[in-house]
Amino acid sequence: GAGVSQTPSNKVTEKGKYVELRCDPISGHTALYWYRQSLGQGPEFLIYFQGTGAADDSGLPNDRFFAVRPEGSVSTLKIQRTERGDSAVYLCASSFDRGHTEAFFGQGTRLTVV
Amino acid sequence: GEDVEQSLFLSVREGDSSVINCTYTDSSSTYLYWYKQEPGAGLQLLTYIFSNMDMKQDQRLTVLLNKKDKHLSLRIADTQTGDSAIYFCAESLTYSGTYKYIFGTGTRLKVLA
Numbered sequence: 182g183a184g185v186s187q188t189p190s191n192k193v194t195e196k197g198k199y200v201e202l203r204c205d206p207i208s209g210h211t212a213l214y215w216y217r218q219s220l221g222q223g224p225e226f227l228i229y230f231q232g233t234g235a236a237d238d239s240g241l242p243n244d245r246f247f248a249v250r251p252e253g254s255v256s257t258l259k260i261q262r263t264e265r266g267d268s269a270v271y272l273c274a275s276s277f278d279r280g281h282t283e284a285f286f287g288q289g290t291r292l293t294v295v
Numbered sequence: 296g297e298d299v300e301q302s303l304f305l306s307v308r309e310g311d312s313s314v315i316n317c318t319y320t321d322s323s324s325t326y327l328y329w330y331k332q333e334p335g336a337g338l339q340l341l342t343y344i345f346s347n348m349d350m351k352q353d354q355r356l357t358v359l360l361n362k363k364d365k366h367l368s369l370r371i372a373d374t375q376t377g378d379s380a381i382y383f384c385a386e387s388l389t390y391s392g393t394y395k396y397i398f399g400t401g402t403r404l405k406v407l408a
Contacts (some may be wrong), residue, residue, distance in 0.1 A: 222397045283340050
């Protein structure tokens with residue numbers, strides 16, 4: 182596709198449920214990033230993939246959060262036992278390579294935990 | 296530590312210049328960025344500056360970098376109502392195989408007609 186695509190655009194889930202958020206990066210981009218943006222805040226780094234491997238997952242808040250990118254393209258962010266504090270917009274970005282000057286962001290998935 | 300700070304609000308009149316300021320902490324940042332976010336939309340890269348530069352101009356946008364003071368600014372000339380948005384400053388960090396962006400909290404720019 183022309184840009185980074187994230188699905189769903191909105192997700193409402195009950196506390197304690199499991200959710201998966203999907204990111205389709207720009208074709209050919211090897212670097213992929215997940216960020217979380219809470220209301221009134223800037224995006225907060227979660228995890229960075231270079232190819233299939235997570236090069237840096239230091240931003241994942243706890244072990245309920247996990248992300249995969251099995252074929253080096255599409256990535257899925259998985260959240261187990263969701264809590265109300267997980268409510269935020271989850272942003273995905275991709276860039277041609279690590280260290281490249283421009284990362285392209287998707288529109289985000291707005292997750293609401295009720 | 297990694298920290299990027301911005302003032303929260305700025306209000307200007309249409310046609311005036313806007314200046315949005317940012318301070319960052321990591322002197323090893325390779326690039327510094329300005330992103331724009333409109334309501335309900337993703338982040339749009341406006342411009343970036345390499346850390347060994349002190350100024351970059353791109354049409355109505357001028358970026359100034361004072362590396363000694365770790366201060367970055369974005370000037371928007373002839374500000375239009377369509378420039379109303381939240382502007383994020385970000386620094387890039389590269390170490391030990393990672394590459395990530397650290398964002399500020401954003402400056403909400405309101406342009407008055």
